Amino acid sequence: MIEAHNLDAFYGQSHILHSIDFHLAEGESVALLGRNGAGKSTFLKSLIDAGPTVTGQVNLLGEDLHQIQTHKRAQMGMALVPEDRRIFPMLTVAQNIEIGGHAAGKNNPRYTLDDVVEMFPMLKPLLSRLGYQLSGGQQQMLAIARGIVSHPRLLMLDEPAEGLAPVIVDELADTVNALRKGGTRGMILTEQNVDFARQTTDRLYVLDVGSVVFSGTWPEFDANTDLIDRYLVL
Template sequence: MSEGSAAAAAAAPAGEPLLRVSGVKTYYGKIVALRGVDMEVHPGEIVTLIGANGAGKSTLMMTICGSPQAREGTITYDGLDITQMPTHEITRMSIAQSPEGRRIFPRMTVMENLQMGASITDMTHFDKDLKRVFELFPILAKRKGQRGGTLSGGEQQMLAIARALMSRPKLLLLDEPSLGLAPLVVKQIFEIIHELNTNEGLTVFLVEQNAYHALKLAHRGYVMVNGLITMSGTGRELLARDDVKAAYLEGGAH
């Protein structure tokens, strides 16, 4: 077991994880993007993955969702092997992703975007879920008839998260939710993630370049360098490490 794997095992809580990534290698053609990744997310946790741009963080998120698929290793979710499952099947298993760059439907209205999120599972609880996301993101209620592409960057990010929540996920995957946003909006979004976890017990796996905010929020964190997990621990432990401060927290404490 590598130093990173041993640390991960020590830091992870007891019991079966909701998501387990074991020895995962992912390639783009002949280029190795992930070089044997091991990590776990347990029910009710917020787990964050930090690292420099290009470290492989988003590739891991996309590999969990089945595109690209892992060439080696296994990914299990809720006890099931999803390593070779197609993306559309994974999204029906109570896993929802808010991808990097938001990727809302810009020509659709806010309401239509939310309907698309709900349609992944079923529309039975649509009204109740709509009320819930409008309480979390009041600005979206005001913008419900507006096209997604005309929203501000922060509003688009809120819509991307709200759309993911409409499918009633057990596991929410967030890829760079703070990217390109003003500090005040970042603070608001991280407060909502905390609220969802604290009040509803939502399990969250968060990929972030903003290491300070991510580690403050997370129960546990992993550090990725060149497609490998090199460190892990509680959010507080990683925040306190001098090597993490030097590499990832320079100017990050807003």
């Protein structure tokens, strides 16, 4: 579905990502693990052209994205749910979701509000509530709902479990797994919560200081017993 070859990313003169090779198949869910500052968020932003200057190659469904602007990438079916959620505080839950629908391309019909509420039932009684009135868990569900309403082919979730209570993390894992069942949608999830990532993805990459230091399956990750201590524990 999406591939990156020899990807480097920069913020000004700061070289953040170094020669990243990455691939994701249709219907696959992949975790990107690493400490704060490892480059996880920058990688997602590099794929959708949301900030860093990028060199190297990024292809979506075989199409080179080098000359394609951010909004066009969204219309092609890419959606990023940012780490800080960016809920519009003075808009209702329903209005926040509706805004996400504007990213849908002509050949990628969006979900209706009813469709989204069926996927996120906890939002149904909150549709008229303003964004600033939501708890952290409710905001995270809304951010993902806003990302999914455009019916994306590729959904990218940046640290979705960060700062949430364990019971909400479990509910979020169930929601994420429901979204990826039985379809061709790909998903990339950045996380520091290894247990959450394990529950919701098929395989993983580990980043450290902007470079891939491991890629493989969860059993292969578990067999490398030093990975957590070397690259994930603060």
